[in-house]
Amino acid sequence: MTTANHARLRRAFLPVIAGIGAGALLLTGCSGGSDGGNSSDGATEFTYLSLTENTAVADTLTTLSEGACAAENEALPLKVTNQPQASFDQQLQLLAGQDALPVIFAAGNTPQVAKDLNEAGQILNIGETFDELGVAENILPAASSTIESLYGEQIALPTEFNVEGLWFNKQILEQNGITPPTTWDELVDAAATLDAAGVQPFSASGEQGWPLTRLVGNYLFRTIGPDALQAVADGDAELTEAEYVEAAQAVADLGAEGYFGEGVGSIDYDTSINTFTSGQAAFLYMGSWVLSSFNDAETNQLGAENIGFIPFPEVEGGSGSSDQLAANVGVPLMVSESAYNDEVGAWLSCISENYGSVSLGDQGVLSGFTVNDDSIEVPPLTAELQAAIDASGDSVLWTEALFNAQATTTSQTNAAQLVTGAITPEEFMQLVQADLGN
Structure with a gap:
């Protein structure tokens, strides 16, 4: 991994301290704003709202769109937009108030932001959805445990998993x-x-x-x-x-x-x-x-x-x-409930099956997804830690x-x-x- 990539990733891993009070959330509908590529039948693009300071997730999704998930991308094209971390929570609140959340987006700076969005019915339940799609085994048990500890429910994708x-x-x-x-x-x-x-x-x-x-x-x-x-x-x-x-x-x-x-x-x-x-x-x-x-x-x-x-x-x-x-799960991703349709489901299935391999192979980053590609060469120390993660079913x-x-x-x-x-x-x-x- 390059020094620049390491610096970007490290910023995502370190705990963020910015937070917005729950009372500031604007979760009722109002006029104006973009629809985030969504329609009454769900998403028309696979829109991703990324943290400007962290490009690792966007890079991995782009790689998937050009490779393992090319068919899913043809049906629902990936579109990445960026928002600085300092104003990310405010942007989520604004989009939620306009019922214009993107299909997939980085979770807010504090768990409470995501909890409020979830309580307002705006977040897709990943645990239930993955069970329906038949891909629940592609998330590591310890990663699931961490997400549930953070949010109370399985409502996020663990793009990173750091022990x-x-x-x-x-x-x-x-x-x-x-x-x-x-x-x-x-x-x-x-x-x-x-x-x-x-x-x-x-x-x-x-x-x-x-x-x-x-x-x-x-x-x-x-x-x-x-x-x-x-x-x-x-x-x-x-x-x-x-x-x-x-x-x-x-x-x-x-x-x-x-x-x-x-x-x-x-x-x-x-x-x-x-x-x-x-x-x-x-x-x-x-x-x-x-x-x-x-x-x-x-x-x-x-x-x-x-x-x-x-x-x-x-x-x-x-x-x-x-x-x-x-x-911790680094930069967890959440999915808009209103944007979900069969094409989004196909994307999520493909991500679950391939994200772990691309993240580890291209960036050397351990994710909360299983690594389903045996051809990836993993350094011994990384393999040792991966084994410890696989053996752990719980986390704090x-x-x-x-x-x-x-x-x-x-x-x-x-x-x-x-x-x-x-x-x-x-x-x-x-x-x-x-x-x-x-």
């Missing part, structure tokens, strides 16, 4: 007699051993913040269970409760020992990756999108063969399991997935202060909880 966990330097662990940890206590012990040997245990970006808050969220998923943050979103629990503060304390303790190295608050995303791939740190918490860097011999000084992956470890006595991979979301925009910003901008001791775990959780508005 997260701890990547480790095999050489460093072997040289220090460390077995890849499977529990939190083993991870902490490994960090202490590495630190004593003069090796930085973890590389993380405090500037971005989310690589640190992901640790807090995963700890909660392992202790309280996979519904830990759903309970907060529902108002049934608060981050200021003792069992939630415990997670922030556990991550803060790593920082207090200096396990993230010096100046973690000023470390950006690329530097954190380079620190790991140059052999200067033993562990890196990151998603599968980083495979493009690991598989690039020019940027990865370690060599992909010297990198391993483990799920976030279990916490003794906790209700969660390491089988529950932290995951990222820490801020159910947060509003303000709480997301507060969480991520204060993460570095949490691990440097500038604020206490109690203060960190209080700040985020205050912005949740529950």
Whole structure:
């Protein structure tokens, strides 16, 4: 994958924080606007509204329209339009209010936007539709689980499927007699051993913040269970409760020992990756999108063969399991209910059968679709992760997935202060909880 493509894809994978209040949605009919290529009998074009900043999905759909889905494209031609991410939610609201949603479109910046559209009857139920089309097996179970966790129903297509966990330097662990940890206590012990040997245990970006808050969220998923943050979103629990503060304390303790190295608050995303791939740190918490860097011999000084992956470890006595991979679906796609017809169904069937192969073969990106082409050459590290995904039937979301925009910003901008001791775990959780508005 080219550096430019990697940059575009990475922007799509990182959590977005823009959001529009549910009350701003204009879902009642009004005059004016384009019909999005639709008629009373459904779509007359296969229109796709894409994020300007992410061309990967549009590129894959274009490839399909010229190849595996050429017949479907002849019956219903693909037409791609773009909208900047900053104004994407507003555009969806406008089109929904005009009953002019395109056939297929990137989901909004926050799950709530899609939920509101769905409640208004504007979104096609993908789960039911794929069952009717006989192609439900083409979506990975873990991807389905992630979509249902995000939206409550199977209403989106998983054009990407990114699992997260701890990547480790095999050489460093072997040289220090460390077995890849499977529990939190083993991870902490490994960090202490590495630190004593003069090796930085973890590389993380405090500037971005989310690589640190992901640790807090995963700890909660392992202790309280996979519904830990759903309970907060529902108002049934608060981050200021003792069992939630415990997670922030556990991550803060790593920082207090200096396990993230010096100046973690000023470390950006690329530097954190380079620190790991140059052999200067033993562990890196990151998603599968980083495979493009690991598989690039020019940027990865370690060599992909010297990198391993483990799920976030279990916490003794906790209700969660390491089988529950932290995951996201990148840029999920949704389909207009009113635009659906037989031609759209044919397109969706073709996408389900071929998207995974084209995405992996052309861009090296793991999607939430099965890969039905055995001829694709997959790098060993990617194949190893694909096997882990295939073996997983469940997933958990990222820490801020159910947060509003303000709480997301507060969480991520204060993460570095949490691990440097500038604020206490109690203060960190209080700040985020205050912005949740529950």
